[in-house]
């Protein structure tokens with residue numbers, strides 16, 4: 170691996186995002202985002218719904234292309250790759266997208282084997298050993314013959330995790346891996362993400378809304394707001410940020426720079442005054 174960049178604190182980075190802009194059609198989503206994903210660490214991307222977090226993951230994996238700006242993965246310009254180049258890059262990334270759907274007609278074993286069958290021509294006995302090792306890493310070696318309909322939601326998430334690490338990726342991206350999990354499964358999944366990151370020596374990027382669990386496992390937190398980076402740092406630094414927007418986010422405050430009410434006319438105008446539609450209803 171050739172890492173060609175440094176973080177300000179001296180840590181090396183696996184992904185470098187430079188002055189990235191992106192929009193869907195003429196609707197801007199991300200504006201001038203520059204960011205480094207430190208090698209070997211767990212980075213959390215957080216922020217209000219619709220802020221562009223999933224879009225950022227899609228830009229890292231090359232499903233979207235920045236316009237303008239660059240995303241470098243291990244020094245390679247992701248947005249400049251042709252289909253073959255992208256395929257080779259994605260082989261080095263594991264992805265667990267929202268609700269990480271499993272193939273319902275395949276056993277747990279076959280779900281984890283799927284990327285190996287797709288991307289390699291390993292002999293069956295070696296493939297079996299790898300799949301069982303991955304399932305062992307998430308505590309589900311014994312569940313190999315079950316169908317997704319026969320396991321709990323938390324277990325399904327762990328199978329999806331085993332599938333995401335099947336090809337020994339250098340970068341694992343998790344999009345809301347805790348969504349829909351009960352508190353126990355959520356804690357288990359969070360600890361597993363941290364443990365796998367360290368045990369496999371990978372780099373992890375996690376998009377999550379769950380503040381406590383995410384802060385408990387992340388080394389680096391990036392807060393996206395209004396299409397730009399509002400703040401980044403360790404969980405501790407984020408908790409103590411003076412930025413009102415970050416404070417609202419960290420405290421889960423009802424109202425603040427991000428408004429609870431969709432913009433419209435005032436309460437007085439709607440309920441007290443003789444607004445034309447009020448007059449119509451009271452007539």
Ligand SMILES: Nc1ncnc2c1ncn2[C@@H]1O[C@H](COP(=O)(O)OP(=O)(O)OP(=O)(O)O)[C@@H](O)[C@H]1O
Pocket residue numbers: 193198216217218219220221222223224225
């Ligand atoms: N393929 C698409 N075409 C058009 N607009 C899109 C597309 N995908 C996402 N968007 C819009 O872009 C904005 C950012 O979406 P994105 O999913 O990246 O946000 P997010 O921060 O991950 O949100 P959430 O936390 O709710 O998952 C949203 O307003 C969304 O509606």
